Structure formats: C-alpha cells, structure tokens
Amino acid sequence: MNAPQPFQRLDDRLAGKPLDDVLLAGVPTRLEIPLREWVSRALQGPPDVTRRLARAVVISLGWSLNANRTYSGLLYNAPREELLVVIDAILQLTAEHPDVVEWDDITELEQLLRYGRSAYKVAENMRGLTYRVDPTVEGSFKEAVQAAEPTAAKMLQQAWYHTYRPDPDPTTAYREAIRAVEQVACPLVLPNTDKATLGTVIAHLRQATAKWETVLIGANAAPGGPEPVVELMARLWSGQVSRHGGSKNSRDQDQAEAEAAVHAAVLLVQWLSTETLRRK
Template sequence: MLYDALNLYGDGVTIPWTPLPYRDGGTTPLREDVPAALETPLREWLHDAVLRHGGDVWQRVAIRCDLALNTEDDSDYSDVDYPERLAYWTPVERLLEAIDALLDLLPVPASTVIPARLAPPAADVPRAGALLTMAAGMSAVLAQQNTVSRKPLQRLLDDARSRYTVRPDGGALVARVDPAIARTLQTAAESADQPERGSASEHLREAITQAYALTPDPVKAYSEAIKAVESAAHATVQPNHGRATLGTMLGEMPKIAPKLVFEIEGSDPQDGIEMVRRMMLQLWDGQTSRHGKQRPTRKETPAEAKAAVHLAAVLVQYFSSGAIRRA
C-alpha cells in the first residue's frame, strides 16, 4: 500500500525550508546522510520515543536492524539501559534505519485525545455497561498519553533538509517527492479508483511506496507498476480474457487497433494508439527480473523502478480517464 506515502499532498511531499543562498534559483540540495548538527537531536528523539513507548520495543528495533547492543565486558556499562544504548550506540550511518524500524512499531496517534465515549452515558444505558464504556474510554486516554508524536521528528528532518520525511500515516520514513510530481501520481492513482479498473489504484500506490521507501524495493515496485497497468487496461484491451497480462495485451492491441481511439488524434488516428502500445512495451520489456534463465537474473535498479512507476502512472491515467478507449 502507498499509505499515502506521498499523501500525496501532505507532509510526505513538501519541500522543506530553502536556505537563503538558494532562494534566487538553482538546485537546492537535500541531505542523504545525517549531518553533524542533526545527529544529537535525532538520537534524543529516538531515546525519548523508546522510553515513552516502553516494553521491549528497543529489542525489536535492534533485531530488525541487526544492531548489537552488548559489549564483551558489559559490566562496564551496567548503568546504561538498553533504550539509551539503542539511541546512542547506533552508528550514525544507520540512525535513520533504526528510526524507520521504530516508527513501524509505534502506535499511530489518535486524532482525538478525549474519545466521545467519555461523555455521560444516556439514562437508558445500564449502569454496568456505562462503567465499562467509561473504563474503555479511560484506557484509550492513557494509551494516547503514551503515544509518540512524530511532529518533532518531522521538524528536525525539515530543518536539516533531509531527503527523508515521515510518511503521513506516521509508520515509516519515505523519500521526499517534488509536489508537482506527487500531484501527477496522486491524480493517476485516484483516476483508477473505479470498479472497471480492478485493483489498479492499489497496485500503483504500492509501487510508489516501494520505489520511494527509505529502503526501496525496486523489484517489488516494478512488478506492482506492471500490475497497475494490467488492471487499468484490462477492461479496454482484453475484457473477456480472464488471465490477461501486459504481454497478452501487447499481442492483442495491433488486432484491435482500429477499434481503439486516443484522445489526441494527430496526423494519423492510429499514432496515439501506437504510442500507448510502445509505452506498454517499454514497461514490459524493461522488467529484467520477471523470469529466471541460464544467465543470472538481474534485478531492477532503484532508478529503473522509479522510471517504471512514472511510466505506469501515465498509462493508468490514460486508460482510467478514457483518454484511450474503445470506439
């Protein structure tokens, strides 16, 4: 799922504060690493978040990230608890990775601190039921008090001009996306959210998530991009083929080309149809990890995956909006 990883209009796509030297134009750099000025505040946020959550969350983060929090003579550090070790012993180059793992384990903040169920019960509600309702409400309040706010973390990342930002649902770090690009991807995902386009929207959102994650999965992203196009194009190209794939659709399109129209005709009405077919072919042929063979299978690179996601978004938009359709 995208989890609205781009939101796509929320904090996940915002470009942070611009330093004065770059306000008159030019490329404003984003930081891939953790700069010296950001390191200590990040460690402090991590330490506070682990303590606030409590339990063995520090251990789960350490295991997920394969972080050793013991030394050969641990007795020398008996006064250093494990949350502090996680926060201050994690190598700086892996600090964002640890924070990303922690975000996935932390509960999502509730939108309302005091739940409505704490209101006085109606007169016709049995006393026992009212007490149970109020007890449940108090538990929710106590749980909310221990909820870790992501806002301070977001401010730190923004002020440091980090390439990474908190995903809008608070469950991970994701790479920032230019707002204009994000809106294009969002529009494509929303246009596919219709029954005749199957799960195209879900596949496209998952492709974006995997392509722009802190630790991207380019193979998954590319695969989901293809699935998004297959879902979006199915009703238009091969509606009666229950097992249609992008490959079978590519074989079908030359046969049904006279029955298809593209919104922009050009000098030849078939030019637009051929352009769409070539885009689909580029996406299909570009997937290097689809099948095994005698030679080692090459996995898609992060750059290839992002290109595939953006190509898929255009195709999904074409089919879902009716820009290409049956005559």
C-alpha cells in the same frame, strides 16, 4: 503533511540569492545528533510499552542485543547510516505499540528533516519515511491513485513506497508498478480473458490497432491511435529483467529502473483510468 518553504539565511535572502533546494541523502552531519535525540525522546514512554516497541524494532531489523545494552540504547547508538532505517522502523511499528510515539514527536521529526534539508520526510500516513520528491511529480502520483480503482491504487502506492523508502527495494517496486498497470489494463482491453497479462494486452493492442484510439489528437485532427500507450506499456514490460529467474539476462532491477517504472506506471494508470485509451 504540507511543509513550509525551505529555510534561507537572512543575509542570503536580503542579497537576493536563489533558494537552495538541494536535498541531502543519508544522514548529514548536521542531523546526526538531532535524530539520535529524537530516537531517545520517542522511546521515553511507559517503560513496559517502550521496551516492547524498541524490542520489536530490533528484532524486525534483524539485529542482536548486546548483553550490556538495552534495546533502546542499541537503537540510539545505531550507526549513523542506519539512523533513518531505525526511525522508519519505529514509525512503522508504532501502530502495533500505541502510547509511545506521540503526534508532537512526529511533527518534530518532520521539522528536523526539513531543517536539515533531508531527502526524506514523514509519510502522509505517519507510518514511515518516504522520499521527498518534487511536489509536481508527487501530485501526479496522488492524482493517479485517486483515479484508479482500489486494488490498482494500492499496488501503485506499494510501487511508490518500495521505490522511495529509505532502504529501497527496486525489484519489488518494478513488479508492483507492472501489477498496478495490469490491474487497470487487463479488464479494459481483454475483459473476457481470465489470465491476461500486460504482455497479452500489448500483443492485442498491436494486432487490433484499428479498434482502439486515444484522446490525443493525430495528424489529421482526429483521435490518434493507441501507439503512445502501447509503446510505454511495452518499454515497461520488456524492462522487467527480474521477471524470470535462471535466464542469463535475469537480475534484480536497479534504482534508476524502478524510478522510471513507477513514473511510467503513474502515467499509464492515470491514462487507463480516465479513458485516454478507448475502444472505437
């Protein structure tokens, strides 16, 4: 869904003030009532169908229903910090409960989020919310997905989703980022190895540097070596501290690590899918 330019007050626009592109995380005060109203309107379909959707959302979120409240009422009165999670769940589960949330409801939701300068927007498949990242960065992600083979593309999409959804899962995002790179790198670099990993790909490229090149020109105006690709792979691989449990250094990945990993994976998948790295 391509959003128009952000709103700007008339007096600010006439005064030539720069456009404020600051995005607001969470649910700012200006959006709380409009989003609650959206939840209420979105759950006003046929009673039986609406109840099933609301019940599915409550159960999926792990909440318990108070005897004095309906499922829809529980969602409408959710704590402010949980409103986006509720809306994301409604959108996700709509496919299993059709005839409740309509196209006009989703269009209105995207408008509300844009008017409120929310850091989130409706995902392109309309089955959830996603982070409103810089258009250029998001464009690079989409190009990498289009260039990649289907399985790698799906893994990259999962990495992006778990990084930028309203309740991010950085550890899963990091894992899927590595899997997306492996899906492209292993058959390219080690086509005859059944159990190749990104680690074995890195080791091979370091041992067989003379057999590989990139389209990036080196100092002598000839194609350069594979070092830039290998270094980025190595940083991505070594940064996955959540890979092995039990180690004293093992822990979940944090959000900054997940964001860095998914953007590194976007670049690597794009490079590996378009022969930026090639055998001599």
